[in-house]
Every structure is written in structure tokens, then in C-alpha cells.
Amino acid sequence: MHPRVLQVTQRLIERSQPTRHAYLAQMQAAASKGVVRGTLPCGNLAHAMAACGSGDKEQLRLMNQANVGIVTAYNDMLSAHQPFEHYPDQVRSAVREMGCTAQVAGGVPAMCDGVTQGEPGMELSLASRDVIALSTAIALSHNVFDAALCLGVCDKIVPGLLIGALRFGHLPVIFVPAGPMVSGLSNKEKAAVRQRFAEGKASREELLEAESQSYHSAGTCTFYGTANTNQMLVEVMGLHLPGSSFVNPGTPLREALTREAAQQACRITALGSDYRSMASIVDEKAIINAVVALLATGGSTNLTLHLVAIAQAAGIQLRLEDLAELSAVVPTVARIYPNGQADVNHFQAAGGTAFLIRELLAAGLMHEDVNTIVGHGLSRYTREPFLRDGQLVWREGASNSLDEAVLRPVSRAFTPEGGVRLMQGNLGRGVIKVSAVAPEHQVVEAPCRVFDSQQALAEAFKRGELERDIVAVVRFQGPRANGMPELHKMTPYLGILQDRGFKVALVTDGRMSGASGKVAAAIHVSPEAIDNGPLRFVQDGDVIRVDGARGTLQLLVDDAVMARRSAAPAPQGEGVGCGRELFAFMRESMSSAEHGGSCFSAQLGALR
Template sequence: MSAFDTIRRVTDRILERSRDTRSAYEATVAEALSENGPRRQGMPCANIAHVGAACCPGDKQAILGTIAPNLGIVTAYNDMVSAHQPFEDFPTIIRTAAAKLGAVAQVAGGVPAMCDGITQGRDGMELSLFSRDVIAMSTAIALSHDAFDAGLYLGTCDKIVPGLFMGAVAFGHLPAIFVPSGPMTTGLSNEEKVKVRQLYAEGKVKRDALLESETRSYHAKGTCTFYGTANSNQMLMEIMGLHLPGSTFVNPDTPLRDALTRAAVKRAVDISLLGKEPTPIAGIVTAKSVVNGIVGLLATGGSTNHTMHMVAMARAAGIIVTWDDFSELSDAVPLIARVYPNGPADVNQFHAAGGMRALIDTLLVHRLVHADVRTVVGDCLEDYIAEPKLIEDEVVWQVPAQPVVNPAVIKTADKPFQANGGLKVLTGNIGRAIIKISSLKKDQFIIEAPARIFERQQDLITAFERGELNRDFVAILRFQGPKASGMPELHKLSSALGVLQDRGFKVALVTDGRMSGASGKIPAAIHITPEAVEGGMIARIDEGDIVVLDAIAGTLSVRVDEDQLAQRKAASSTATTRGTGRELFLHARERVSGAEAGASFVV
């Protein structure tokens, strides 16, 4: 059976599974589109007067009448997060470009944008995953004024784009374009940064050396340059047809970046409900485009966080995706990109090597994605093999003669780095889990070792610092799931476990929490469901039990008699859920679904 046969079969299965939920979603969209003309036209006079109250006279007249599209901007701008700081100037660029086109643009609302790199290992990280659903709700509030003919969504990082996406598709009748800020320029290499982190973990360099390394890595505006969740988000928005072609990895504060933002405004006007090609987002986000997004993640070794985000994002549009879909597609889709942590290159080097146009081109040539999908620029994904060029201050798209420039970073699908994708689903008596395999060496695919039990990542780090972990072991870190603690990232463990692995020990992590999108060099069975606090078997593993993680067979088990395992008393969490605002999210922990269902409390 060909890879395309697998892709088509998985797509058909998703369509059948989603028949009722997608029909209900489409009915809601159709009802919203049933009005003639702009929805704001039917507002009472006082309501519409509020919409235009602060506008300049020309914009006010356009909004009060029906002569011009009104573009709603939902922005994740803040000064602290490097990837979102460039958005400070985007509304001005957008408003100016819209005015030249006879349209209006208004900031409809802002959404929170926290940085996992800042909260890593701290209490605030327990709010991180929940922030995605807060962003979705904030986006809905911004759009609830019902005054817009299209939306422009400004966001890049981990939970921000999935949240914006979920909010946008909740208003499926509105056309939408996602506008990226781009990655920061290359600083200290990711491999050198990790080396210094491990030296610090071993006590071989002092804090000043570590701080110098980190500030040379994270040194400017834009997304971090490794291929973590933020840049996986950006890849997704382009391959799903919600970015302009080739706009994803253009650096901030460059003439091309600003020109692409202006071009996004022009296209938003064209596809708005008052434009010449009205294109609601519901017509772009389909089962085929969702499958294309998953294929892109697998082909590039993208973030494991998207095994939850993509599930929740798809459900917001009435499309039901499961981990089995990810697993089956991963067996059929080859890994064709090596970007850190899957290789030494960063996203700037990926972009220079051909980037998104090369990725999409080879996936199309080898029938690994659906070509017949609607996008923000047309009716075929083939539009995305073109490269944006700046000619006389305007963006012109051209198809390059040689899509792949550097085969050490990106290959063609018929000559991949490895035959399968970057993710694997593990199943066994511990539960179901996800493992990222694209960064593992062959001798790391199977780990069999005694369990060491931890309930806080700091406990593991302390044990490492005391020299207690210089042996083969499987770290069981439990009570990290969404109901227990909001499912914080556990990337802080990477340095200690990496040091132990480099010393020649067989180590692995098994957890109901999650790792960073930049993780993957340590065998890690993550997102275990059911989670410990829900009675999952991970709560019944004892110190010294033999745990077997087999990423080849796709199994995860503890070698304990099934009856004995069932009779054991499950451990109880001793963690607090108060402080740093965590008490405000009690309702979220009570309502949140399991990792396999998207870890969401809104869909």
C-alpha cells in the first residue's frame, strides 16, 4: 500500500468519525452566513455607533455604512516575549495598508502570551497549557462584537497560535489570515547552548557562563531559532493554508517582513465577506487540511505538544482526530527535515535551505499531502511552492528553479533522512503515551531498567546533583497531567538526563506530563493517559519495578503481574495547586479532558 493510500484512508476515517460533529459545525457557520451584507449592518444604531466612535472620519463613515470591509485584528503583542514584541507595530502597518485599499482595520482585542522559556520549572508553568484555552476564549470575546468582515491573527508561540486558531474557527464564517512575526536571527548555536547547560548541571561551569550562553542564544526579536512548538506552529499555519506562501520564517524588522504583512492585509480584503473572493475559515480548515498539517509535523520532526494541540484545534472545527491517526500517518510519512533538536540546523538555516516551499513541493510531488485544498490564496496547495521576493516595495511570488538548496537540512521525500515520521504512540499496561523518535539514536529506541519514582522534577534534579542517578533507570515522574497540575513542561530535566545518557547510562522518562517542543534526545514516554490522578497505572508503579519502553514495537509496560498491579494502592499526590494564580484555574483542572482528547476544557 502506498503512502498516499494511507493518507487517504486516514482522511476518510476522520471524515466518517467526524460526520455528526462536522455537520453541526457547518450548520452553525451557515446560519452565521445567512444574513445579507455585513452583520454589523443589522446592529441597532447605538451599537454600531460604538463600533466607530474612536475612528477617524473616513473610517467612521466606512464602518457606519456598507462600503468597506472592516478587518478585526486579534493580537498577542507584549513587550516581554521576544516572538510577540514585533507585533507592537503591526496594527499601524495593517491600518495604513487597509486605508490605502479603502478598508478599515481595528484591533478587536488582545490575548495573553506567556513564554514557557521563562516559566520553565517554576509554578507559573502550571498555567501554560491552560492558557491555550484562555486564548481561544479571549479571541471569541474579541470577535463577539460581530463587527468584522475578516480577521487577522497575530501570534507565534507555543499555546498562542493553537488558541487563536480555536477562537478563529469558532467564528468559522469569518475569513482569516494568520500573520507571523518570524524568527530571531541566529545567535549561539543550539548544540553549543545545550553543551553549556549540561556543563552547568554537572557543576563544571558557573552561573555567569550559563547566563552568557543563554543571552547569546536568546538575543533579539522573534521566535527562538530551534524547531520547537513555536516554529512547529508556524509550519502548521503555512502548510494548512492560513499564512501567505513563504511568509513563515522571514525575520522581523526587515523590508520583506513588513511587505508580507501589508500583502496579508491586501489578501484579507480580497477574501473578506465584502471582498471579491469571500473565503470563510471554515472552508480552509477541513479534514484534508488537518491531515496536511499532521503530515507536515511528521515530515519535519515537529513538536510533541501538537499531539494535543492539533486534536483540540481540529475539534473546534468539528473534526475528530486521534493518536491512532498520528501513529498510522507516522508510519507512512518520511522524515525529510533535520532541524534542531533533530539536527544541527536552526530554522533560519532551514528557511535558507528551501524551507517551507521545498517541504511542500516534495510532499506534493510524492503525493504525501492533499493538493486540492482551499487556502487564503487559492484553491490548491501548489501555490505554496512559490517564494516571496521584494520588488519595488511589493511582494512578488516566484517558483525557484531548485526547491531544495541544502540536502543536509532538507531532503526530497524519495530520499529522506528516515523512512517514517518523528512520532510514535506507545501502548501497554501503563497506558497510552507519545514518544518523539526523530531525535533518538538507534540504541535508545528500547530501554529496560528499574523505575525511580518522582513527583516533582526538582526531586529528580536533586537526586542527580547528589550522584544518586549514576546507573540505568527509568524516571517515573507522575502527577504532572492536566487534571493534577495543568501539565507543565518538564524540559528542565533535559540537562540532567542528557548528562547521564552521555555518561553511557540507559535512561528514559515516563510521565503524564509533557516535554518541550525542543526536546527529543532523551527517550521520553510523555502525555500518559489515563494520568495518575485519574487512576492511571503510572500511579501504581513502585520503586525498582522493571519498566520497558520499546519505541520499535510501540509498547510501554511495567513487568508486574497484572493482578498484583491492579491490587496495589494508587499513590496520592502531595503537590499544592495554590499560589501564582493556580487557584483561579481550579475549574479548568476539574473540566479538562485527557491528553489524547486534546487536554482542553473548552472543546
């Protein structure tokens, strides 16, 4: 093992000892109760199986075969989740072959960030993660299940499912993906049309046609944003079947993997001899493996929020320093849009997760000594699934990358460091995704222009007010201010300015989409402006230095000058309409971005 990985892991174990011990004790107490439905009063049990067929009712009465709870994020507006419509029938059929049963325990909300980008609904996005966690807990609280399957893919949905399911960590839990849509219009062409539209050089009809050719069928969007980063990390954590993340929907292999996931859930319950609880899988080493995968692939910065919150749900106290220290030694070995031109289908064809995990294990950057849903040892995930005479089998994955423009061995990495870097200085602490930014654009020192919304920035651009070297400050966008919406709509405008030869950077307490890149962006800045963080005192014309190479974020204004300034007023009349007023109580209780932007941090004992 690499000494830095061991050092960070050991520090995480020591830091988490009180909360992790309490979590495991809670899970052990729940597990010791055995098959809970066997202790339910007859009326309760009758309600639980009233709608089942006679065969399933007989199995549920016997208590010696597994009942699998399905928590689904199905809706047919999200392309990634539309395939889940038929999964419950596939699951029920598969488990019945083993004499077991399955029931849809509940559904969770699943909003599409692609639909809500730049719209009021986006302010509900981060809060939806915690709502999904609550919904998952409600589904599993019926306490009649021996295992659970979680059906989810996209941005806040998988983190929410993980947080909720971890509170039932005495159960085996398997995550079942749907897979990416097949490749459509290239990401480079799509981005070019977006930028031309922002400049007024393309019509709305041209833009819509380009977007429709890119997002064109069932399945996950093919760029390496938050949804596909979720899939990568869940597989690395040992909660997917090996090699199942990026198999396209509607294929025989995809259906075979879904059926196998259902049957594997039955095999690893406490009723048998191969019990594998979720709590025993998601430990400190698994979290470190997920961080390494995030860094090595240049994954979505949203996961720097989500991994902290997910770890908290398992009693593990992950910090930004852990990510930063690992980023210094984990090389970037994948280039998937927005870090390159390839999409996840190209990544899969080049060798996929099997090759990636093999390389990172061989370099000592990942822990092999971990539990997974298919057995002990992460080396089980260097295999890939295929069909032989219609039967699902696994073989060793590619030992060499089939396209080094997309996926490389550690010995020939794209860069020697990871894709995400900690930013800190007198403006606070945040992160930057340097893997998506060319080296010549990673350091910007320029006068700033301050905005309280991304719409205000767009309007200033259209008025021609930003034609210069600029650091755009967009504040009051943090978890407590307005729910921390993604600010993806600014990307084309800032990209245009950079293409015109100006030095451009962004500083914000908000989030950027997992698809954003190109321009140096210090994001998730904490403390946020609404909590009187330094961003609240910045004024137009102040010089700011954003140094992504060194990880520094500095306001070049004398301390004495800053001490005389008053706090800028917060925007008024925000947070109303489109249901946002219902979430005011959640915004008030959210932790900082650095601590996961979660309503649950205090309840789960997050250390400060």
C-alpha cells in the first residue's frame, strides 16, 4: 500500500472511532433481533402480505427464506431511471426461483437536475438528497425485510439512498444500476452549440436539436457528471455487482445482471451462511477507495459533498483534508468529458472499472482488504460480466487499456495528481476540479465582479460589462442561503470570455454541475456568505487570486480595509415559489458544504 493512503486511512479510523463504534453497536443491536417479521403481531404481518399472491404468502409465513425490499427511484422523466419501470417484476421473478420473495418497499423522489438547471426547482436539488434518505428510511422501517435492493442512478438519488440505507446497515443492501444511454452527439459538438447560442450565433432551434441528439434515449447521460461518478464509486465500494455500472439498458446482459443482483441479495442475508451486512461493507477503507476512484477519474465535485455526508451516515468522519492529501498522490488515469472528449461508453470499451481497479490496486492506491457484496477482496472487481450461452459469467477484465486517450495505466497517467484539489485562504475553504482545467488557466489574479445570482452574471455578460480579466464572485448560493443549487448556466458565458483571451475564474459558495469545467472555479466555499463568511464582504474591483495549482484562494485587500466594511445585504424575496418555501426549515438546519451540506450532520454526530 502507498504510505500516504495508509496514513490517511489510519487517521480516518482514529478520528471516527467514537461515532463509528456507536454506529456499529446500533447495527449489531438491530441484527440481533433476527427475522423481525417473525415477531410482528399477526395483524401487522397480515397487512404486510395482504396484496401478495398465495405462493408468496406461504413463503412469508415460513420465515426461513429471504424477503427482499425494493426501494425504487423510478420515474419516466429521468432517462436514467426510466428502465427501472420493469425491474420489480424482474426481481420478483428472479427471487422466486430461489424460493424467496420481494416487495417494493417504497419509492423515493428523483428530480432531474438537467431539467431544473437555472430554474427555481434547482434550489430543491440538494435538499432532495436528504428527503430521499428519509424516504428510504420510511420504506425500510416496515421491518419485514431480510435484504434490500436500491434502484437509483442520478445526482442526489444515489447519495440519498446510501444515507438512508446505511441507517439499516444490519441488512445486506445491493445497488442496482440501469446503465448509460448509447452515445449520441459528441460532447465537444454539444458544448460548441451551447457556447454559440450564448453568443447569439445559434438559434434556439439549433440548440434544442443539439441537446436532443445528445440526450436521446433511456439511460444515464453519457458525460462523466455526478450520475456516472455515483456509479463508479458505488461499484468501487463493493455495493454493485462487478462490472455492472456501465452496461447499456435494454440489453440481455443488463437484464441478467439485474436478476443476479436480486438473487445475490437472497444469498447474503442473515438466514444463510454468507451474511454480508451493508455496515460490514461500507467502512473506512471502502470510503477511502471511493475517494481514490473519484480523484483518479476526475469525477464530479458534487461527490466531495456527498461522500462526506455518506460517510457520516456510517459513523465515519471524512474531511476535505483527507481528499486533498490523497489527491497529491493519486494520479489521474481517466479522461472522460468534461475532462476529455470521450464519454462513459468509450471508458467502458477501453477497459472500464475492471482495468481501473486493477491498476489502482497494483499501485497500492486502493485497499484490497475490504468486504463486498460478492465476497472478500476488491480484486473480485477486476472481472467483467458477459453472457456465455445465455448464462451470466465473469472473466478477467482487460489487462491493457484499449484506448489510452481515455484510460491509462498508472505508469503513464495523464497527470501525477488527482482531479480535485482543496482551496483555502482568507476567503475560506472550497474545492476546485483541476482535471477539467488546462494548466495555463489554473491560476488567475484579477479584479472581481460580485453577483448575488447566476442570472445577474448572465445579464452583465449580455450588456458587455465583463470584457476583461475577471474573477466572478457569485455568493449567497450555499446550503443555508438557497439550498445550494448548481450554477451550470454560467459556464458558457465564462467559457466565452476565456476563449476571447481573458483570464477568467469563478469563486462561489454554490455548486457547479458535474459536467462543468474549462474555467478555474473555486466552489463550495465555506463559510458561506449567508453565515457572514468572507465572501459577504467582497466588493466589486477587489483583486482576488485563484491559484488552482497551489490550492490557494486569496483576497488581496488589506485587513484594515476589510475590517471597516459592512456585510452586504442578503437578497430579499428569494426562496418562495415552486415549493421552495416548504424547504425553509431544511435550509436552516443544513451544515456547511465542508461538512456535507446535510440536515443530518448534528444528529449523526459529525465531529467539528
